[in-house]
Amino acid sequence: MNRSIATLALTLMAAMLCAGQDRPTITAQPNSVFVGADGKFEANPDTALVQFNISAQEDTSRAAYDRASRSAEQIRQILRSNGIEPKSAEIGFFSIQPVYDFKNPKRKLVGYRVNANVSLKLRDFSKIAPIVQQLADTDVTENQSISYTLEDMDAAKTRAVEDAYRRAHESGAAVARAGGRTLGELSYASVDTFENMRVISPMAPRAMAMKMEAGAAAPTEEFSPQAIVVTAHVNAMFSLR
Secondary structure (H helix, E strand, C coil): CCHHHHHHHHHHHHHHHHHHHHCCCCCCCCCEEEEEEEEEEEECCCEEEEEEEEEEEECCHHHHHHHHHHHHHHHHHHHHHCCCCHHHCEEEEEEEEEEEECCCCCCEEEEEEEEEEEEEEECCHHHHHHHHHHHHHHCCEEEEEEEEECCCHHHHHHHHHHHHHHHHHHHHHHHHHHCCCCEEEEEEEEEEEEECCCCCCCCCCCCCCCCCCCCCCCCCCCCCCCCEEEEEEEEEEEEEC
């Protein structure tokens, strides 16, 4: 056998083995029907995730650190004024880095920059607008973003699987009737679930900070949070009577 052909054959065999490991191979059984169906469940989000950066740049690392500390204290005060414990906010990362002027051939050091990422989960959606507004008014944060999540995802997945199975059962029953048979018991099933992933673009730093006038409606006023969609795929084998 030509060596290149043998290599190709081995490659194809390996690919088939890998594919077989991803999902069990179902052997057709006499007096049975194998069907697949998709289902979904839409749920209202129960949690809002507010994310933003604390950023400060000064000539020295100590000055940048002190400025970031003052900014963090302002944020803690904002949270307290809205009835939120500061410890409920989480720090994703914290860094102090030198800033260089790369236009200078000798890469001149021009200062130090402190960056910290903060995330806050809110179940009371009425607090979102005032907190975001106050953060913007203080001008101490960058890259604010808001997204909505569903904490009880397992329950939503269960409902999506139930919907997919119902559709699979209906399809199997239709095939059975068309063949003059009756759908019997479930003998095999496999399930895959998926949740919709949304990329939330952060607001531009500082330049687009929301400076709201007194009494002005928030940009999100009267809008509903986007629903969380969970989908499921069910493969099922039923006996035929």
